[in-house]
Amino acid sequence: MTQLTEQLAAIVGQAAVITDAQDVAPYATDWRKRYFGRPLAVVKPATTGEVAAVMRLCAQTRTAVVPQGGNTGLCGGATPDAAGAQIVLKLSRMNRVRAVDAVNNTITVEAGCVLANVQQAAAEAGRLFPLSLAAEGSCEIGGNLSTNAGGTAVLRYGNARDLVLGLEVVLPDGQVWDGLRGLRKDNTGYDLKQLFVGAEGTLGVITAAVLKLFPQPQARATALVALESPASALALLSRMQGACGDRLTGFELMSAFCLELVARHYPATRLPFAQAYAQYVLVQLSDTANAASLDALLQAALADAAEAGIALDAAVARSEAQAAALWALRENIPEAQVHEGKQIKHDISVPISRIAEYISATDAELQRAFPGVRLVSFGHLGDGNLHYNIAAPAGADEEAFMARAPEVSRVVHDSVARFSGSISAEHGLGQYKRGEILRYKSALEMDLMRRIKAALDPQGIMNPGKVL
Numbered sequence: 001m002t003q004l005t006e007q008l009a010a011i012v013g014q015a016a017v018i019t020d021a022q023d024v025a026p027y028a029t030d031w032r033k034r035y036f037g038r039p040l041a042v043v044k045p046a047t048t049g050e051v052a053a054v055m056r057l058c059a060q061t062r063t064a065v066v067p068q069g070g071n072t073g074l075c076g077g078a079t080p081d082a083a084g085a086q087i088v089l090k091l092s093r094m095n096r097v098r099a100v101d102a103v104n105n106t107i108t109v110e111a112g113c114v115l116a117n118v119q120q121a122a123a124e125a126g127r128l129f130p131l132s133l134a135a136e137g138s139c140e141i142g143g144n145l146s147t148n149a150g151g152t153a154v155l156r157y158g159n160a161r162d163l164v165l166g167l168e169v170v171l172p173d174g175q176v177w178d179g180l181r182g183l184r185k186d187n188t189g190y191d192l193k194q195l196f197v198g199a200e201g202t203l204g205v206i207t208a209a210v211l212k213l214f215p216q217p218q219a220r221a222t223a224l225v226a227l228e229s230p231a232s233a234l235a236l237l238s239r240m241q242g243a244c245g246d247r248l249t250g251f252e253l254m255s256a257f258c259l260e261l262v263a264r265h266y267p268a269t270r271l272p273f274a275q276a277y278a279q280y281v282l283v284q285l286s287d288t289a290n291a292a293s294l295d296a297l298l299q300a301a302l303a304d305a306a307e308a309g310i311a312l313d314a315a316v317a318r319s320e321a322q323a324a325a326l327w328a329l330r331e332n333i334p335e336a337q338v339h340e341g342k343q344i345k346h347d348i349s350v351p352i353s354r355i356a357e358y359i360s361a362t363d364a365e366l367q368r369a370f371p372g373v374r375l376v377s378f379g380h381l382g383d384g385n386l387h388y389n390i391a392a393p394a395g396a397d398e399e400a401f402m403a404r405a406p407e408v409s410r411v412v413h414d415s416v417a418r419f420s421g422s423i424s425a426e427h428g429l430g431q432y433k434r435g436e437i438l439r440y441k442s443a444l445e446m447d448l449m450r451r452i453k454a455a456l457d458p459q460g461i462m463n464p465g466k467v468l
Contacts, residue, residue, distance in 0.1 A: 004061060005041050008087070011053045016044040016093070027088045030079045031072050035431065037080035039066070039088045046093040048168060048176060048207045054089065055205065056174030064461045065089050065172075067201035069111065069143030072135040074347070075430030077147065077200045077466050086464075091142050094207060100125045105213040106165060106182040111142025111206050118211070127213035130157040134331055142206045148198035150426030152330075155382030156249045156286075157214065159426070160197065166210035167193040172203075172457040182210045195452065200428050201463040203456045217286035220249075221298040222323040225305070226277035226313040230356035233281050233381055235310045237352070240283060243301040247294070250284035251382035252330050253355075258378045262332045265339040269329065272315035281381065282330050284323075333378055341398055343376060343391045344405045346412050350421035352384040359386070362415040366390060369411055370404070385425040388412060413440065429467045 009017045018024055019041045028037040040063075045051045058065050064086040068078040080086040094112040101107070102125045109118055115136040122129040131144060133151035143149075145167070149160045157163065166181040179193055196204055227233050233253050240248050256276050263269045283302075287294050298316065305311040317323035337343055350358045359377060366373055372393030379386040390408055392401035413423045417440050424433055438446065446468075453460075453468055 002040070004057075004063065007057055008041060008043050008054060011057065012043055012045050012050050016046070018042040018044075024088075027068060027071065027090060028080060030074075030076045032074060035076040035079040036082065037066075037086070038082045038084045039080040039086050040084055042088045042090050044090045044093050048094075048170065051089070051091075051094075051170045051205055051207055052174045052176050054087075055170050055172060058087065058461055059173045059459065062459055062461060063087060064464050065205075066463050067091065067142070067146070067205050069140030069146070070114065070135065070138045071143075072139040073143065073147060073430060074345075074427045075424070075432035077428050077430030077463070078143065079431070081465060089205060091205075091207070092140065094142075095140075097121045098208065100127075100213075101182060102127060102213070104182050106210050107213055108180060108182070108208065108210045109141055110208045111140060111145075113141045115139050115141060115144060122213050123216065125213070126216055128216045129163075129211060129213055131160060131163055134334060141209060141211075145197050145206055145209055146199060146201050147428040148426065150380065150383070150385060152250050152252060152380065154380055154385070155251055156246055161194065163212045164193060164197060164209050165212060167196055167206055168208035169193075169196050170205040170207055172459065172462050176207075177204075180208060180210050195456075198428070200430065200467050202453060202467050203462060205462075215288050217249075218288050219286070219291035219294045220323065221285045221291070221294045222317040222326055223283045223298060223302060224272055224315045224326045224329065225281045225283060225302065225311050226273055227279040227281060227310070228277070228312060229279055230359050230381075232310050233279055234353070234356050235308075236281060236283075236305050237382060239305050239308070239310065240301055243304065244285055244297055247285045247287045247297065248283070248382070249286045250282065251380070252282040252378070253381040253386075254280045254282065254330060254333065254378040255375065256280070257374060258333050258336075258376055259329060261336040261340055261376065262329055265336040266328075266332055269332070270325070271329075272326070273313055277312055280329075282326060284327075330378070333376070337376060337389065337391075340391065342402050343389045344402065344408045346388045346390075346409065346423070347425050347427040348386055348388055348412065348416045348421055348423055349384045349425035350386070350416060350419040352381070354419050354421075355381060355384060355386065358415065358419045358421070359388075361419075362388070362412060365411055365415060366408070370401075370408065372396070373401075373408075384421075409436070416440075431465055434465065434467060
C-alpha cells in the first residue's frame with residue numbers, strides 16, 4: 001500500500017480500503033460500461049466523521065475524490081479517470097435511517113441508504129416517500145440527490161430537489177455543514193442545500209438528508225391507453241389533470257416500437273389490445289380514498305376522452321397483479337433496448353406543451369439525415385421529460401452507426417435548444433455531456449457555475465472532469 005492508502009486505512013479501517021485491481025473493477029466502471037477508470041483506491045467510510053477525516057487528508061495531499069453511491073448513473077458521473085491517482089469514496093456503509101417523524105412528515109437518512117429501503121422505512125411508519133425509478137433496488141439516496149433524480153412520480157411530487165428539506169454535507173476541506181433541518185419555511189438567506197442537489201458530487205459530499213414524506217395512498221388505479229399520436233397524449237393529459245387533479249401520479253408515454261421491443265425480448269409479455277396503436281400512455285391515479293371511488297374517477301375520465309375521440313382504447317387494471325403487468329411494459333423498455341443492441345440515448349426535456357411538436361420535428365429531421373433509423377422514444381410526459389433514443393436501421397452495421405453518435409446527438413440536442421429545452425432532464429451531465437453543455441449554456445451561465453465551483457472547491461479535488 002502507498003503512504004496515502006495507509007493513512008486512509010487508519011481512518012476507515014484496513015478492510016474498508018480496497019486497492020486490488022480485480023476488487024476495484026466494479027467501482028471503476030459505469031453502469032452502461034461506457035467508462036472504465038483506475039482509481040488509487042476505493043474508500044468506504046462508515047460515519048460522517050470518517051468522511052470528514054478522509055476529505056481533510058485528500059485536501060492536504062491534493063488527492064481527487066469521486067463520490068459514489070449505488071453506481072447506477074448513466075452519464076459516467078461516478079466513474080474515476082484512468083490515471084490511478086483518484087480515490088472513489090463509496091458511501092454504501094452509511095446506510096442508517098436516523099429518524100422518522102410521522103407528524104412532521106420527514107425521514108432523516110444517510111447517503112448510502114438504498115432508495116427502496118427509504119421507501120420501506122416510510123411505509124412502515126404509514127407514510128410514502130414518492131421518489132421511484134427503475135434502479136430503486138440498488139441506487140442510493142446520496143446519488144439520487146446528487147443527480148436530482150426524477151422518476152415516474154415527478155408529475156405529482158416533483159424531482160429529488162423538491163423532496164429534500166435539509167442536508168448534511170462534508171465540504172472539500174473536510175468541514176461538515178449540518179443543515180439537517182426539517183423545515184418547510186426557512187427564509188434566512190441563501191438556500192445552501194440546493195447548491196449540492198444536482199451538483200453530481202463536484203461541490204461536496206452529501207452524507208445525510210432530511211426528506212419529505214406524504215400520506216400513504218390507500219388506493220391506486222392504473223390503465224394503459226391507446227392513442228393516435230403524442231398530440232393526443234397531450235390532450236389526454238390535460239383532460240386527466242382537469243378531471244383528477246393531483247390524484248394523477250403517473251403519466252408515461254411509450255411509442256409502439258417501445259412495446260414491440262418489450263414483447264420481442266420478454267416473450268411472456270401480453271399486450272392488452274388486439275391491435276397495435278401508434279402511441280400508448282400508462283396512467284396511474286393514487287389517493288387516500290377507497291379503491292372503488294378512484295376506479296370510478298379513472299373510468300369516467302377515460303370515457304370522456306374516448307367520447308372526445310382522444311383515447312382509441314384503454315385497458316384498466318382490475319387487480320394489483322394486472323397493474324404490475326401494465327407497469328412492467330414501461331419498466332422493461334430499458335432492458336429490452338439492451339437486448340436489442342446498442343442505441344444512442346438521450347435524456348431531454350422540453351416544455352410539456354411542445355413535446356408533440358418536438359417529437360414530430362426531430363423524428364423527421366433524423367430520418368432525413370439518417371434514413372431508416374428506429375426511434376425508441378418514451379418517458380415522463382407529465383413533466384416534459386423524454387428518453388429519446390435512436391437505434392440503427394434494421395440490418396445496418398451497428399458499430400458503424402454508433403460511430404456517428406456525435407452527429408445523431410447534435411441533431412437531437414440542437415432540436416432541444418430550438419424548443420427551449422434541456423439536454424439533461426434527470427440523468428445529469430457527468431463526463432458524457434460535460435463538453436456538450438458548452439454549446440447550449442450561455443457564457444455567463446458557465447462563468448457563474450465555475451465561480452461557485454472555485455468558491456467551494458478551490459483545489460478542484462471534488463469529482464474532477466464531471467459537469468465542468
